[in-house]
């Protein structure tokens with residue numbers, strides 16, 4: 241009985257949770273979203289550039305994209321964040337006078353997300369039927385216009401679920417930014433929970449942080465499942481009978 | 495009198511190899527203005543490749559291509575392809591765009607027509623193939639026959655001088671073939687210059703002005719439909735006809 245009581249108090253101390261939740265919602269949540277969403281958007285731009293380089297007919301951009309992707313997918317997130325954040329921190333301070341770790345934190349998350357998103361975009365673009373490029377070129381569009389107008393938009397549509405998965409990963413990975421040293425107002429969800437846990441010697445604030453992450457990520461995973469399902473089943477296209485086939489073409493001879 | 499500003503098309507001594515696979519070995523084809531040439535032959539004989547070389551989706555290794563008597567090999571290939579419409583076996587409509595946008599895309603982006611004007615012209619073109627009422631549908635919601643007619647409208651919108659058809663009815667359910675063939679027949683009768691790769695021997699015999707039989711990357715026989723179908727000279731054509739008829 242004592243043990244159970246002890247565990248309940250460690251993880252589910254309602255008072256400790258109640259004290260930290262307002263700050264988590266007003267400070268932590270916006271900061272987590274700023275980190276995840278801005279690196280998600282920048283990561284998509286970087287990823288698109290990498291994908292286009294990756295399918296280039298020229299070997300040089302292809303190789304640059306390949307090496308970049310291998311490096312940034314192969315490193316642990318914590319290492320990239322520390323190297324970028326701590327390594328470039330002093331340079332940024334010298335140039336701008338700012339010590340805000342957010343820009344470099346976002347940069348590090350973007351560099352990593354870009355590598356993953358680039359591969360997602362590339363596979364999506366490459367999965368578009370070859371006939372699409374051929375039909376577009378047969379109309380007289382250049383290779384570049386065909387890619388921009390016809391092939392890439394279809395490739396991106398197909399990988400939307402995978403992109404949402406990346407956003408989920410970024411929401412979680414944004415917690416690592418605490419390593420760069422955050423002012424009180426810069427703390428994201430995890431850091432606020434962690435600080436409160438350290439101060440009270442109780443883990444309940446971290447449990448509250450965990451619940452908040454799940455409130456963000458679980459609906460997103462369901463969005464992914466929904467999109468996947470819709471894509472697999474198609475918004476199934478009611479195929480109509482060829483109702484006017486007999487009307488056109490008075491010249492049928494065959 | 496022609497409804498189309500069609501032109502003549504000539505291929506001279508076309509050679510093309512994919513690596514060591516010599517797919518086209520000296521093809522000659524002449525399609526006078528306003529006529530329909532059908533190209534028949536067994537699978538793998540190089541018919542699709544010939545069409546792609548003649549609009550320079552693939553560059554020939556050797557030979558010449560003339561549109562209206564003038565060599566086009568030195569031209570910008572993108573501009574050449576605007577003068578030649580192409581219809582594919584698998585339709586290849588753009589699934590992320592509405593039917594009318596499929597047709598107006600090239601008008602808007604290549605002809606630089608304002609959007610509303612391009613749409614109006616595309617609707618006219620769709621009306622011609624009997625599908626104006628489907629303008630705002632997605633291609634995926636149309637039957638195969640309807641999709642192919644949209645693909646024909648898309649190609650016609652650029653007012654091509656020549657139309658290529660690469661087995662345009664081969665992917666269609668039998669009951670949908672007729673609508674597409676009758677549209678192709680109308681185009682042929684309207685004076686469009688056409689090169690039609692087909693397995694539809696009825697179309698080849700009754701609609702086309704000339705028939706060319708290809709096998710193994712060469713033209714084995716060419717002539718009027720009557721000559722080829724009623725009096726084939728070579729054993730290869732006789733064998734092919736007895737297989738398909």
Ligand SMILES: Nc1ncnc2c1ncn2[C@@H]1O[C@H](COP(=O)(O)OP(=O)(O)O)[C@@H](O)[C@H]1O
Pocket residue numbers: 512515517535536537538539540541542543544
């Ligand atoms: N893109 C390509 N790369 C390599 N070989 C090809 C390609 N396209 C066609 N071929 C080859 O060229 C030959 C002729 O093909 P094709 O022109 O499609 O014949 P057909 O249309 O008469 O059936 C075949 O042996 C085929 O494998």
Ligand SMILES: [Mg+2]
Pocket residue numbers: 541542543660661
């Ligand atoms: Mg073929």
